[in-house]
Structure formats: C-alpha cells, structure tokens
Amino acid sequence: MSLHAESPGRAPTAAVIGLGSMGFGMAQSMKRDGLEVVGYDITPAAAERFAAEGGRAAATLREAVHDADVVVSVVVNAAQTEAVLFGADGVAAAMKPGAVFVSSATMDPAIARRLSEQVEALGLHYLDAPISGGAARAAKGELTIMGSGSPQAFAAARPALDAMAAKVYELGDAAGTGAAFKMINQLLAGVHIAAACEAITFAAKQGLDLEKVYEVITASAGNSWMFENRVPHVLAGDYTPLSAIEIFVKDLGIVQDMARSERYPVPLVAAALQMYLAASGAGMGRDDDSSLARLYAQLSGAKLPGQNKEPDKA
Template sequence: MTGEYQSAKPVAAVVGLGSMGMGMAISLLRRGWDIAGCDVSADAVARLAEAGGRPVRTPAEASKGADVVLCVVVNAAQTEAVLFGDGGAFETMAPRSVFVSCATMAPIDAKRLAARLGEKDVFYLDAPISGGAAKAADGNLTVMASGAPPAFERAGALLEAIAGKVYRLGDAVGVGASVKMINQHLAGIHIAAACEAVTLACKLGLDLPTVYEVITASAGNSWMFENRVPHILQGDYTPLSSVEIFVKDLGILQDMARVERYPTPIAAAALQMYLATSGAGMGRDDDASVARTYAALSGAVLPSVTAPNSTKAG
C-alpha cells in the first residue's frame, strides 16, 4: 500500500463528485473499495459521506495513501488544477501510483500532464469515459484508455469496478483522448441533427410522439435521437449533459482538425448551434435545448419548457 493511510481494502481517491464522479465513487464503494473524495461542492462531499466514503477537503488529502487517483472533472484546465494547484494531488501521490484522467481534452494536453507526472514516477492513464450518469452508478461505463502497461496493471481492478467495457487503445497517452474526441464529434452532430429534425416535424404540424415512435423503429434512428428527443417531448431541459459540454468539445475538435488541416464542416455547423443556444442563455441546460434555438428561429412551438435555468422558447 502506498503512502501513509492504511486500509485493509483497496484504496482510491475520487476527485470530482458530479453526476459521473459520484456514480463512479458509489460503484467503487459498493464493490468494497475504500474511497476518499473531494469536490468544490460541499453538498456533493456530504453525499459521498452518506454513501460510506471518506470526505476530504483537497485533492492532496484525497490522494494520500491512494494507489489510484480517479479524476472526474470537465477539461484539461480543471485536471491541471486538481494535480498542480493549491492542495493538488501531485503533492501527496506516491511514486508508481496511477492518476486516471477521465476529462475530455485535446491529446496534446493529456501528453503534457503525463510528462509532468512522470517527473515523480507517477503513471498517467488517459481514460475518458462515455455512458452517462446512470451507467456510472451501475459500474457500466465505457472507458477509452491508453497508457503504459504498468498503469493498466495497477488501475485494472478500479477500471473493472467502474466500467462495462474498457478499451485498451495502446501504450501512448493521447490515444484515449483522440478516440473520445471522435465519439464527441459524432455525438455532438447527432444531438444537433435530432433537434433540427424534431423541431422541423413540429413546424410541419406532425404529432411528435408518433414521429418519435416511427423514427426509433426506422433507419434514421440514432442513440442520441432515442435518448434526447424524450427531453423535448417532455419539455424538460434539466441538464443531464449540458449545452456547454458540446461548446467545449466541438471547440476542441475544431482546434485539432485545424492543426491537421482537416475539414469538419458538419461538426462546425453543429458547433454554431450550440454556441447560439448558449448565447441565448441556455448553456447550462440540457443539450437538447438546441431544439429551442431552432424553435425560436422558426416559430415552431415545442412542448412547454420546464427547465429551471432558462426562459421559455418557441
């Protein structure tokens, strides 16, 4: 066991207790792990304590004695702050321990963070995730991971506890980040396309529940159509995945494509719709809110809106 903290159970830190991180922490607790966790939200830390975890104040406290540090934050900047900011995990992580980074970021950022950890002989596992909060709580996420073989070996039991599928994509940090961006490329386009199509159906006066039933049984269906359109039908834009996530991720994708001199016109058009939706005050609402932007542009009247953060549209 690394560090000073002693436990008969496998020990891990979870930094970032949002919907995904909390689900992962609870999944680990259910499988007998000793989990220390921290978050900027005191309420989130209290929920972890209620579930049987050890609440702490900083990433450094969470990482003390942990063989694996699971970081579940939004982006590269937050990951860097978790590691190297005041009270950062780097202060207390022991040599040969593993930092599992789940944030969506550009590959160049993952490589840069891994190089800094390597100065202390700490392994970095580039491990973005997919699946949503429900699968996080069930321990059934998809993990797209790359890193050195010893990182996989030391983090293997943790990955098994949080994931239904772990794709081992190679030894080089950055491959996991790249594959996640391909996923986000498609996901962002599919959500925007679903919103565009359903709002057009509304403008045409079609019965939306019937359209949903037909499309989900037809070739035009996608996972995102099937998952997001019910939010529109219910008029409920409570954020399960916010508009700002795709402002960020499709923005990263555009930067990556520009470096490669690779055209991404469909993703660029989708990004403009997320930007417009965010600019209209719906950035913190569910990403299906793109439908409300289409409604505002077209005069379509969608089912009534119940999201707490936004004014009604359409």
C-alpha cells in the same frame, strides 16, 4: 467482479476527485466493488452527500489522495485537470510513489501527453481514460472507458477500471490515444444531437404528432442513439441539465482546433458548433444539450411541448 477474491489483504484505496453526476456514480461503483473510496469535491454539499451514502469525504485534495493507490479525476476539462495535479493544493506532490492518476476529462490529446510526461517524471503513473455512458451507467459501473497508457498504469488502475466500467478499451501504451478516441466519439455525439434537435423541431413545424414521430423514427433507419436518448427530453419539455450545452461548445471546439491543425475539413462539426454557441449565447449554456431544439423553435416559430417551462436548476 469482486475484489476480495483477488486481494485477500488490504483492499485498494481510490480517491475520486469530482463528485458530480458522473464522479459520484463512479465512486459508488468502486465502493460497491470493495475498494476503499475517498471522495473530494470543491462543493461541500457534494462531499457531504457522498459521506451520507457511506463514503469517506476529504476536506482537501491532498488529504483525499494521501493513501490512494488510484486517483480518479472526474473534472470537466484540461485546465481543471492540470489544476488538480499541479495547482496550489495539487495532488501530484501528495500521491504516493507508484500510484496512478486516472484522467477522465475530455481534452486535446496533446495536453494529455504533456500531463502524462509531467506526472510520470514524478515516479507516478498516468492513465488517459476518458469515459462515455452518462450518469446512469456510471452509477451502475457500466461505463465505457477509452484508455491509453503504460502497461504499469493499466495494472495499477485495474481494480478501479473493472469496478467502474462494462468495457475498458486498451488503445495504446501512450497517453493521448484515449483522448483522440474520445474526440471522435464527441464529434459524432455533438453532430447527432444537433441533427436530432433539428429533425424533431422540423416535425413540430410541420404540425406532426411528436410522440408518433418519435415512435416511427426510433423504428426506422434514421434513428440514432442520440435521437432515442435526447428527444424524450424535448417531448417532456424538460431541459434539466443531464449533459449541458457548454460541454459541446468545449468539445466540438477541441475537435475543430484539432482538425484545423491537421488541415482536415469538418464542416458538419462547424455547423453544429455554431448552433451550440448560439444556444449558449441565448442563455441556455447550462441547460441540457437537447435545448438546441428550443433554439430551433425560437428561430422558426415552431411550438414544442412545455415551451414556457423553465429548466430545473436545483
């Protein structure tokens, strides 16, 4: 959609906090759609890259959000989100009245509810808006956003949401619901990656042609989106991090904590989490999550493509 057709006056201003692989693409998508976008990242090189691509980079968090109608936080977890809001340079004290804070981090729903209450007590809006789709879709403005919050929060965030996402689900009028939906997604994603890595390494142990295994499985009932997306990393022997092992150490840990509080059994999550923990403990925590295949290979003696190739840390 074009903002100019809807907003003949000043274009909405968005601040993006966190210009990593996801946040950079989200900022670029908003800029492409006509928003005025200011970016901030704790790493100066990330902010410089955004400025080089035509964006405006801020030197501090508060500078980034001072004039923003929408503040999109694309950090890793609840602790970082809380620091962005209420830390030493926290944005909650600098945002203008009526602005909306859009939280994209994956977190426990209870924490999302607490942060929402704190933000809204200051005369601001809070949208619980975890994301799915990966860096490529972020760059195209084709994310899926699982949103929950007040109608006012959705209305304030709408220009940014429409620019960043192909699908925006409005899942409820209270923060925490979006976070809960995201945790269901992460439960499945984490288990499916583990299953895909287990399967392709088992195929290697059997001496099968892995390229042919990929071709057959992706045309068969055993296929999954994660098998189709992650196994090519294994076939290429390239574990450059697109989504790191540590993400699922965190996310499946949250799922397990949520389930324990509800006295709900999650045995598949528990098994998958142990594999991510083992991979992290083996030094692969910052590598791509398809590195679970490397762990299975180490445990079994299976031979995978490019086994001696180190992941690109650049």
